[in-house]
Amino acid sequence: MSYRRRMLIILVVDIIIIWVAIGVSYLFRFNGSIPPRYEGQMLLFAVVTTIICGSSLAFFRMYRRMWQYASIGEILELFKAIVIGMVLSYTVASLIFGERIPLSIGSRTLELMLLLMGGSRFLWRLIRVNRSIKSEEPNNILVVGAGDCGALIAKEIMTSDRFQGSRLIGFIDDNGYKRNMQVMGVPVMGGRDHIEFIVQKYDIHDIVIAMPSAKRSDISDIINICKLTRAKVKIIPAINDFITGRLAVQTLRNVEVEDLLGRETVNIDMKGIMDYVTDKVALVTGAGGSIGSELCRQIASYQPSKLLLLGHGENSIYLIEMELKNKFPNVHLETVIADIQDRDRMDEIFASFKPQVVFHAAAHKHVPLMERNPSEAVKNNVFGTKNVADAADKYGTQRFVMISSDKAVNPSSVMGATKRIAEMYIQSINATSNTQFVAVRFGNVLGSRGSVIPRFKEQIAAGGPVTVTHPDMVRYFMTIPEAVQLVIQAGAYAKGGEIFILDMGKPVRILDLAKDLIRLSGFEPDVDIKVQFSGMREGEKLFEELLTESEATTATQHERIYIGKPSDINRAELDMQxxxxEKVLGEDHHSVKAAIERLVPFYSHVS
Known part of the structure; x- marks a missing residue:
């Protein structure tokens, strides 16, 4: 129904209510028989009241309210509009008629108008709230969190077309005071330990977690309980998203694996970061990749004087450029299409822009692919890093932060070994350079290109099976924004030569991860979606490590960042290797891997 038509209907109903209220009031006053001398007074009173009360209702915007969302505020405004309109109508009508209208008629008319106008407006809300009762198979919903956000979600479920055919069964809240109380007329049915029982008893289809300001660990615990049920789980985003305006209160999203990690938000030392990024020329290599693009987003928020987006793929660089121009219109961006393997091109870029801060994220990272293409891994991860680092040293870059990997520790793969060699090179060059060279080492990031999570999601969407390489395989995981925030923070602590290690939390069993994703998608593992074991791939390890045996850690000012003890690197030996x-590149795989093994003692390859 259009807005004009809806408002016209409400206006007509209000006019009818005014005339009915006045007529009934006169009938009550005169016991059902209105004397002829009062008939003219009644008609005049009705006309005046229609004009003045109608104007008062319009003035208080009673015809611009969406009554299906009405609350105490609307009731008070309606009461105010009717009382003011009636007082003026009674006074004006008495003055025009020249005789005071009986006070009992005025008071009864006011009572009837309040009752009928309020009742007519809330009748629509009552119909909308109870529409789900008519559904043959309503979608039963349980809300976790009986606070302000839970109440808003309850109101949305009861009134929004988005939840057509849904019925709110109850709330879950650990606060004992709220037990057996009601929110929006719906009971608080117990704490988190009652979730499984309630879902089973009331045939709950959807669980909505409405705790945007709760600790991540509490959210993770609740999600783990919800996983034991067959209900689909949705969550209200974190309170930070509301504060920044990225999301509305009604925004629900599916629960993701990130929510299961249970880690609190990273605390950032804004001043330390701004001291070395703000008003500086910053360069990000691999700017179109998962980590590189997030680095660009976060660095842009610290207002560098210029941000250089360097990448080999034009499409990915174009996409991040368009995104940053939209989000950070005041940041000076420069897009650079280049290959870090091209030494002359790197020299040219550094000579032209003279970046003061470099975040080196460009790398080949796919383990099985690099096993089959070891020369390319060496060219990109080793010589590419060398080219960028040499240019940074030559042109006076202040800080150089390289993104490394936990696979560089006791590497079993070509990818890990080449990242370890890259770490060794920047540690060696730091000894003779004015540039502060550091590496930041962390594990897998959730949702990055080529990682396991997007692959599992694709397999689930296709109906399975979900393939896991080995039942005992475990990995460390972080979210991309979390990892990048810590990388930037680590750069603030750089003195030169360090390898910073990020606290990755507890390692995650990949099989459990796959089953969690299946459950969060609304399916049962090995019933609806099969899980199959495909066998370990080339270069993979069951367990990843963050430190070598020769490294020990010391704490930093940040509780999530540690420093690995620098290794003694023989620069002459490194240059010889x-x-x-250079001589074996392009030769058979055995020769390349043998050369890697001579330089990285912990790496061994099978001929």
Whole structure:
């Protein structure tokens, strides 16, 4: 129904209510028989009241309210509009008629108008709230969190077309005071330990977690309980998203694996970061990748004087450029299409822009692919890093932060070994350079390109099976924004030569991860979606490590960042091994891997 038509109907109903209220009031006053001398007074009173009360209702915007969302505020405004309109109508009508209208008629008319006008407006809300009762198979919903956000969600479920055919069964809240109380007329049925029982008893289809300001660990615990049921789980985003305006209160999203990690938001030392990023020329290599693009987003928020987006793929660089221009219109962006393997091109870029801060995220990272293409891994991860680092040293870059990997520790893969060699090179060059060279080492990031999570989601969407390489395989995981925030923070602590290690929390069993994703998608593992074991791939390990045996950690000012003890690197030996690399590149895989093994003692390859 259009707005004009709806308002016209409400206006007509209000006019009818005014005339009925006045007529009934006169009938009550005169016991059902209105004397002829009062008939003219009644008609005049009705006309005056229609004009003045109608104007008062319009003035208080009673015809611009969406009554299906009415609350105490609307009741008070309606009461105010009717009382003011009636007082003026009674006074004006008495003055015009020249005789005071009986006070009992005025008071009864006011009572009837309040009752009928309020009742007519809330009748629509009552119909909308109870529409789900008519549904043959309503979608039963349980809300976790009986606070302000839970109440708002309850109101949305009861009134919004988005929840057509849904019925709110109850609330879950750990606050004992709220037990057996009601919110929006719906009971608080117990704490988190009652979730399984309630879902089973009331045939709950959807669980909505409405606790945007709760600790991440509490959210993780609740999600783990919800996983034991067959209900689909949705969550209200974190309170930070509301504060920044990215999301509305009604925004629900599916529960993601990130919510299961249970880690609190990273605390950032804004001043330390701004001191080395703000008003500086910053360069991000691999700017179109998962980590690189997030680095660009976060660095842009610290207002560098210029942000250089360097990447090999034009499409990915174009996409991040368009996004940043939209979000940060005042940041000066420069897009650079280049390959870090091209030494002359790197020299040219550094000579032109003279970046003061470099975040080196460009790398080949796919383990099985690099096993089959070891020369390319060496070219990109080793010599590419060397080219960028040499240019940074030559042109006076202040800080150079390299993104490394936990696979560089006791590497079993070509990818991990080449990242370890890259770490060794920046540690060696730091000894003779004015640039502060550091590496930041962390594990897998959730949702990055080529990672396991997007693959599992694709397999689930296709109906399965979900393939896991080994039942005992475990990995460390972080979210992309979390990892990047810590990388930038680690850069603030750089003195040169350090390898910073990020606290990854507890390692996650990949099989459990796959089953969690299946459950969060509304399916039962090995019933609706099969889980199959495909066998370990080339270069993979069952367990990843964050430190070598020779490394020990010391704490930093940040509770999530540690410093690995710098290794003693023989620069002359390293240069000699690099010359050997140059000779074997492009030869058979065995020769390349043998050269890697000579440089990285912990790495061994099978001929």
């Amino acid at each position: 690099f010359r050997r690399f």
